[in-house]
Amino acid sequence: MSNGFPEEEYSIHWISDVVDQVLVRDVDVYRISTGKSTSGSIHIGFVRELVIADVIKRKLIEAGKSARTLFVVDDYDPVRSFPPSVSLSLDEWVGKPYSDVPDEFGCCQSFGAHVANELIETFPAFGVDPEVIWQSKLYETPEMQEATRICLRNTETIRDILIEYVARDFNDEQKADYIESMRTWYPVSAICPSCGRIQAGAKGEIVPNRITDYNPETDMVSFTCPSCGHSTDAPLSELRVKLSWRIDWPAKWYVLNVTCEPAGKDHSVKGGSFDTGLEVSKRVFGWDGPVKVPFEWVLIGGRAMATSEGIIFSPKVWLSLASPELYRYLVLKPGLERAIDLHPERIPDMIDEFDRFERVYYGLEDVSEDQRELTELLYPLCLPENVPEEYIPKLPFKFAVITSQMQDILGSTTILERCEQVLKKQYGLDEVPTEAKDMIPIRLHRAKTWAQEYGTERDRVEVPASVPKEIIDTITEEDRDFLREFVGVLKGEPLDDEELQSKVFETARSVGMKDKRAFVVLYRVLISRKSGPRLGGFLNLLGNEWVLKRIKSVL
Ligand SMILES: [Zn+2]
Numbered sequence: 001m002s003n004g005f006p007e008e009e010y011s012i013h014w015i016s017d018v019v020d021q022v023l024v025r026d027v028d029v030y031r032i033s034t035g036k037s038t039s040g041s042i043h044i045g046f047v048r049e050l051v052i053a054d055v056i057k058r059k060l061i062e063a064g065k066s067a068r069t070l071f072v073v074d075d076y077d078p079v080r081s082f083p084p085s086v087s088l089s090l091d092e093w094v095g096k097p098y099s100d101v102p103d104e105f106g107c108c109q110s111f112g113a114h115v116a117n118e119l120i121e122t123f124p125a126f127g128v129d130p131e132v133i134w135q136s137k138l139y140e141t142p143e144m145q146e147a148t149r150i151c152l153r154n155t156e157t158i159r160d161i162l163i164e165y166v167a168r169d170f171n172d173e174q175k176a177d178y179i180e181s182m183r184t185w186y187p188v189s190a191i192c193p194s195c196g197r198i199q200a201g202a203k204g205e206i207v208p209n210r211i212t213d214y215n216p217e218t219d220m221v222s223f224t225c226p227s228c229g230h231s232t233d234a235p236l237s238e239l240r241v242k243l244s245w246r247i248d249w250p251a252k253w254y255v256l257n258v259t260c261e262p263a264g265k266d267h268s269v270k271g272g273s274f275d276t277g278l279e280v281s282k283r284v285f286g287w288d289g290p291v292k293v294p295f296e297w298v299l300i301g302g303r304a305m306a307t308s309e310g311i312i313f314s315p316k317v318w319l320s321l322a323s324p325e326l327y328r329y330l331v332l333k334p335g336l337e338r339a340i341d342l343h344p345e346r347i348p349d350m351i352d353e354f355d356r357f358e359r360v361y362y363g364l365e366d367v368s369e370d371q372r373e374l375t376e377l378l379y380p381l382c383l384p385e386n387v388p389e390e391y392i393p394k395l396p397f398k399f400a401v402i403t404s405q406m407q408d409i410l411g412s413t414t415i416l417e418r419c420e421q422v423l424k425k426q427y428g429l430d431e432v433p434t435e436a437k438d439m440i441p442i443r444l445h446r447a448k449t450w451a452q453e454y455g456t457e458r459d460r461v462e463v464p465a466s467v468p469k470e471i472i473d474t475i476t477e478e479d480r481d482f483l484r485e486f487v488g489v490l491k492g493e494p495l496d497d498e499e500l501q502s503k504v505f506e507t508a509r510s511v512g513m514k515d516k517r518a519f520v521v522l523y524r525v526l527i528s529r530k531s532g533p534r535l536g537g538f539l540n541l542l543g544n545e546w547v548l549k550r551i552k553s554v555l
């Protein structure tokens, strides 16, 4: 992975394949939709869906079409459970729509809005700008009411479709039970005007507040709330209602005129909710429905991220560790059918890979013609904004990891100077461009966060303000001979990292000390440990003046 991209990992032809499929639809404005429930903090994996939608939009615009993306916030879904961190009472709110539950932090209109806003705030960083549609508000529109009415009038057809799709793998007995239960089934549930619930019971034993009768002549709806027992007969237009899950989706496609929608594998499997929705689109709404773009999940450290279990690796957390362009790169590079497994402890390697990929784009690395072509196609899609004309040099992340932890010792001015020196040397620059300078503190901050949260012992370095007494006690006379000799090295000509590294070996030999011991002594004096970051570079980072003072303090 370090020197070259394994070519088989790239299959970005998926982008043009999908766009070709979408272009078959002859519409004025291509509308690519995404959607998410607000049951708990939304994890980074969902951003894959947003990025897929975004690149489809970009490619359509490139093809001279008018295109936009949508993000449907499913905040009208009822509460089944709360993630462990939530302080609200589940007994009080279970069965009520997320849009009716208060925001425990007090900053948003509802629990659902808070969950969605956490994600929406990161949209500009990730370079996505979908129009946000709140499902709770959508249901208040005459268009959605009309779609609901269409579904009620086509209840028979919808029953047939569900029997065909949901019961297809049932055995005879299950199938007979299902068909029996569908005889009185309607595709609409109502929010009880008395208790505010759209369903009774919590996870595992849910009874929807489904309507029991609909009269197409009078538009009257009847139901008896399974939660509080309240009975209602009222016109559809006076009630707060919601379509059943498999019907709600195609109704939204119809109302929002969706041309294309990426969907995770849980929904996009053959015969699953997407396919059911397409059938409803055809037989109930009289159109084809959107182009289905199925994609695989994003895992963190090999695990699916389940909001309900409280395992959260949110887009905000990602941005505290790595750039949005790296995320876009990671989700765009493999085919849609491939699961992406993000290992946070490998972020420095991923950043190195992306940095190199970026240099390839700017012609600063030797690669094959094929790789260059791939890079030309993919790199612009990885950037949240337009591609800068000239390459902006990036501080090596692994250098930033150690350097960022030296702020307290060296002060930020010295740190920035050191970082600029590294950039000048690496790229043969006389001056570091402003854009590159501006990026240094961002990278340092991410590197420090990464080291604290995911780094190993080796990546975390703490320099005590002075050498502790118990460390001084371990230093022998032989060690001091070595240190005195090494002081001479530091007072001489400035040396680069590698030269300095070799000088440690040379100096050790010159005083008859084992190399290993020499390194141990220096690490102890500097960081009170037996090992640490590569010494030559670390000494240069701290600077001769600082190191000399430190060594003299133990002589
Ligand atoms: Zn809030």
Ligand SMILES: [Zn+2]
Pocket: 192, 193, 194, 195, 196, 197, 225, 226, 227, 228, 229, 230
């Ligand atoms: Zn009720």
